[in-house]
Amino acid sequence: MPHELPKAYEPGAIEARWAEYWVREKLFQVETPAPGDSRPVFTLLLPPPNVTGRLHMGHMLNQTQMDILVRWHRMRGFITLWLPGTDHAGIATQMMVERQLAKEGKKRREMGREKFVERVWEWKREYGGAILDQMKRLGASVDWGREYFTMDENLSRAVREVFVRLYEEGLIYRGKYIVNWCPRCETAISDLEVKHEDVAGKLWEIRYPVIGTDEFITVATTRPETMLGDTAVAVNAADERYAHLHGKNVLLPLMKREIPIILDDIAKPEFGTGAVKITPAHDPNDFEAGKRHNLPQIDVMDLHARMNENAGAYKGLDRYEAREAVLADLKEQGFLVAEKDYTVPLGKCDRCGTVVEPRLSEQWFVKIAPLAKKAIAAVESGEITITPENYKQIYLNWMYNIHDWTISRQLWWGHRIPVWHCGDCKEVIVARETPAKCPKCGSAKLEQDTDVLDTWFSSGLLPFTTLGWPEKTRDQAVFYPTTLLITAYEILFFWVARMIMFGCHFMEGHEQDAAIKKASGWGDKKNDSVPFRNVYIHALVRDAERQKMSKTKGNVLDPLEVIEQYGTDATRFTLAAMAAPGTDIAFSESRTAGYRNFANKIWNAARFMFMNVDRVDPGLRPTLSGLDTRPHTRLDGFETQTLEDRWIFSHFNRAVKDVNDSLLTYRFDEAANRIYDFFWGDFCDWYLELIKPRLNFEEGADTGQARVACANLVNLFEASLRLLHPVMPFITEEIWHAIYDGKPPLKSIALSAYPQADEMQIDIAAEVEMAILQDLIVSVRNLRAELKVEPKVKVPIEVFAHDPAMRRLLEQNLPAIERLASVEKVTFVEASLEKLPGARSTSRFDVHVVYERKVDVAAERQRLTKELEKIEKQLASAQARLGDEQFLKKAPPHVVEGLRKQVEEATILRDKTLAKFKELG
Ligand SMILES: [Zn+2]
């Protein structure tokens, strides 16, 4: 000080400046603490956004919550590491670049793999940083010095290491399997990447002639084209309808292939005809049945879901064209029995919406059971906690029923599987480094497997690969396990579960630095292999009507637009204040507008402070010696202690305690609302008003009281800014620097200490007394409102204090009462005022507002006279026109009706005004 804040609070200008400053000054970059350092650590991995991504409200919520906790921990003295990066996002990125190529009339396959991948890298270099730039604008206090990309050289090496180790341990295998195949993306996709949808469709019944009889067996299907690949018909052994057909064959229509009738529980007697067709290459259940009975697997489609040479005459047709052709032929040949309406459950590709085709293919799998076992134990034992708790059971249920994980993808963009096939002896070589020749036959004709790994394979490793694994690093000793993971429910299985499985497996035996572990509060945890100690699943952001945001509904809020309008601070505050546990956030811009007003209120309070301090003593600065949460009682030999100072510091320390407690349990809503109530209510509405009499000293008078008031004001304001900083980082940084006139003791408020409650400052006596005073002031305000006293009119009041202490309290605080309740004079009376009209009585005092409505009779009469003249004029004119025959003939009916109404209303108004006139006497 002195420092001028601009009159208007303009978040846009302030925020861009500080966001840039934080990055430029590398304020959030963390050096690895040396052995012997025993400070606590707080480590958090940013769920890496897709490199193709654009910031949406989900990110904004996720990052707000993370940043609040990160800033809070950093200010509490934790070594705080928030690790940012992006995911290469296999399918998403490949599709993005393919679309770009399509505009140039180019195709991926024509380009060839190498050129295509180079093109994706080019795209990444040019556009890949967009989402991180958006994060910078949000003020996310991540360590940009450690930014990673999942296809970085070191991370890619770690991925190969993991693949090879799992293979060597017998946990990776290759096999033919029915997978979900997207014919558009030309790749296998995991169960999690299939969207299920029920659509109105048909069920067709087809009959197959039983060879050697004149009977038929009827089966039903929603995908008749797959019958071309049937290799059996199954009936249930207990189904007596078919007992006489056991051991016989049917002739598959159209294909004229003999296929057996088999006995299998897949056929349910109570369902339809009780007989089912078995197509092992095109249905996952049939695939299993086929394995049980050693049936051939006949794949009738290619990777684009077109019929192949195994489909006979239908070769070359698309699956839907084939369906029509098959049905027409079946009908013509008398095999189609019925066509019924039916609700068909369809699986669609999560990326492109194409209907998924179950397809038999050669894939790589992770044998999941041994990994799942450790991951279940870590959560069941409480070594990892999941909040809210209901997600723990959801996680466990899924883990208990988990299937082997298909990790290969038929894409070009991603981590290529480190497997080579020998062209001569067909040996399969799994290696960390590209082999020069086949170890079995010495051939140099080696070709690398064309598949890449599922994107979640590499992101599942991030908690340790970003810390230098497979090397044993000091970073791992310090920062692993990470403290917390904040993420969305939708990636609980994709990502969270995989991180737990990989972490527990590959970090088995790892031990965190003992001193740091203890200081961080994990002394009682046994298992240091877990990737994180806690998982917090955040809610969804919906629109103000609680509708899920979706592009089709057009209700998607772009966080950057909201920020543009209200500022990042107000947007962050909204997301924090509305994040009640267990409920989704119905994001309403009116709330954000309200929190922008909150920021504005703080801004104006700061301007008030600067103005007064500059007048009293421009040299006043906040003291950072710990005095900050206590009221000054002495300053330069002047000693005083006022009720409002004792009270506000007491309330401040209570707020501090509550906010710290709330953040400890992820109650962002409680923390934000508590700060709001303190800052707006206690501090701005009451305290600033209460100290005004002390600040209004006359020229030449002793400034002792004013100096103490200013010192307390500055200290309290500075401490309140620190309390608010994690939620509203920008405005707090701006005012904090202004308080120090641009020469603060630290580079940023983010590096200062978070307020901690000082129980000694809880002053119950002051709180009780202030509550009484506030009660009296609010009572007078209410009485004034009831009596319709104009705001600027000061009124006398009478007070009956129920005991001498009460009277003393009120007498000591007369200036406050007079000022805050617009009171002219306080008279103490000796008898109860309870019975008086316009009085209010409490257990401590009775108060009466002495007020009679005074009216200037002469002026009022004059006003009413003028009013009457105007009304009479209108009335006369309307009546005259209604009496004019000529006019009435020509005028349209609605005009005449309008005039009649006018006459009616003017008459009523005239009578009312006349009555008022009479009242004046
Ligand atoms: Zn697709």
Ligand SMILES: [Zn+2]
């Ligand atoms: Zn070989």
